[in-house]
Amino acid sequence: MKKQSYSCGLDAAVDVIGGKWKALILWALHDGSRRFGELRRAVPGISEKMLILQLREMEHYGLVRREVYHQVPPKVEYSLTDFGQSLNAALIPLGEWGEKHMKTIEAIPAA
Amino acid sequence: MKKQSYSCGLDAAVDVIGGKWKALILWALHDGSRRFGELRRAVPGISEKMLILQLREMEHYGLVRREVYHQVPPKVEYSLTDFGQSLNAALIPLGEWGEKHMKTIEAIPAA
DNA sequence: TCCGATACTGAAAAAAAGGTAAGTACCTGA
DNA sequence: TCAGGTACTTACCTTTTTTTCAGTATCGGA
Numbered sequence: 001m002k003k004q005s006y007s008c009g010l011d012a013a014v015d016v017i018g019g020k021w022k023a024l025i026l027w028a029l030h031d032g033s034r035r036f037g038e039l040r041r042a043v044p045g046i047s048e049k050m051l052i053l054q055l056r057e058m059e060h061y062g063l064v065r066r067e068v069y070h071q072v073p074p075k076v077e078y079s080l081t082d083f084g085q086s087l088n089a090a091l092i093p094l095g096e097w098g099e100k101h102m103k104t105i106e107a108i109p110a111a
Numbered sequence: 112m113k114k115q116s117y118s119c120g121l122d123a124a125v126d127v128i129g130g131k132w133k134a135l136i137l138w139a140l141h142d143g144s145r146r147f148g149e150l151r152r153a154v155p156g157i158s159e160k161m162l163i164l165q166l167r168e169m170e171h172y173g174l175v176r177r178e179v180y181h182q183v184p185p186k187v188e189y190s191l192t193d194f195g196q197s198l199n200a201a202l203i204p205l206g207e208w209g210e211k212h213m214k215t216i217e218a219i220p221a222a
Numbered sequence: 223t224c225c226g227a228t229a230c231t232g233a234a235a236a237a238a239a240g241g242t243a244a245g246t247a248c249c250t251g252a
Numbered sequence: 253t254c255a256g257g258t259a260c261t262t263a264c265c266t267t268t269t270t271t272t273c274a275g276t277a278t279c280g281g282a
Contacts, residue, residue: 005217007135007155009205009206009207009208009210009211010134010135010202010205010209012210012212013208014128014134014135014209015216019269020129021270023121023122024119024122035228036228036230037229043118044118047270047273049232049270049273050269050271052229052230052231061219071228071279072228072278072279073227073229073278073279073280074277074278076230083212086208087208089204089208090205090207090208091205093201093202093203093204093205094120094121094124094202094204094205095119095124096120097120097197097198097201098117098122098123098124099119101123102117102120102123104194105117105126105127105172106116106123108171108172108173130240131239131240132240148257148258148259158240159259160240160241160242160260161239161241163259164240179259182258183247183248183250183257184249184250184258184259185257185260186259187258187259223282224281224282225282227280228279229276229277229278230275232273232274232276233272233273233275234271234272234273235271235272235273236270236271237270238267238268238270239267240265240266240268241264242263242265243262243263243264244261244262244264245260245261246259246260246262247258248259249258250255250256250257251255251256252253252254252255
């Protein structure tokens with residue numbers, strides 16, 4: 001999930017949001033901070049394991065900020081950093097493209 | 112590489128350009144048609160197998176057009192369809208984001 | 223005292239993706 | 253006759269990614 005050098009900007013960007021879930025998590029965070037459990041519900045189908053794994057990676061990349069509230073029961077809030085927000089903004093056209101062509105894409109047989 | 116339904120447009124788009132190579136191939140085709148061998152050289156590090164696999168998938172999705180010239184030695188040209196071009200356009204901001212932050216991304220340790 | 227909620231962690235297995243290397247067919251030119 | 257170029261195909265193997273599922277700690281409330 002990490003190359004040493006990139007052939008172009010898109011290459012680098014794909015490396016960062018690569019995988020099945022990161023883009024969706026980023027998206028789910030676009031309107032403010034969310035707790036772990038909220039995110040799990042916001043990203044349908046994701047397992048707890050994957051959610052944490054991806055969040056940790058995104059935190060490592062500086063896309064996401066993690067804030068722990070020492071309470072019981074525990075509370076952890078995730079939010080986008082400026083870097084994360086800039087990436088999210090760059091993803092908007094792609095999201096719109098997908099929205100526009102979703103019908104077409106869904107109609108394509110899997111095999 | 113194909114879900115039944117998508118939770119949002121980005122979800123669908125990521126499904127379409129998912130994987131290590133599709134975005135790069137799309138990119139390599141943005142300025143006109145290319146032959147198989149040209150593409151292989153244009154996308155550094157890709158194996159012939161992966162290139163064909165991805166091209167076939169993209170053809171299947173209607174992103175790429177394949178034209179065979181019955182000559183010897185054989186000649187096959189790949190180019191973007193309008194659909195492919197629209198996707199490519201949606202990827203431009205992402206490419207620019209990657210370009211802009213490439214230094215930052217490269218500086219992040221892999222582990 | 224036991225249950226539930228929260229946010230995780232770890233091991234193991236399954237599935238998907240990618241890599242390597244060899245082989246195919248065809249004609250051309252040496 | 254034989255190597256060379258093109259565009260693949262096939263089989264096999266390794267790596268990476270994702271899933272599954274059980275388990276941890278804490279405290280409040282029934």
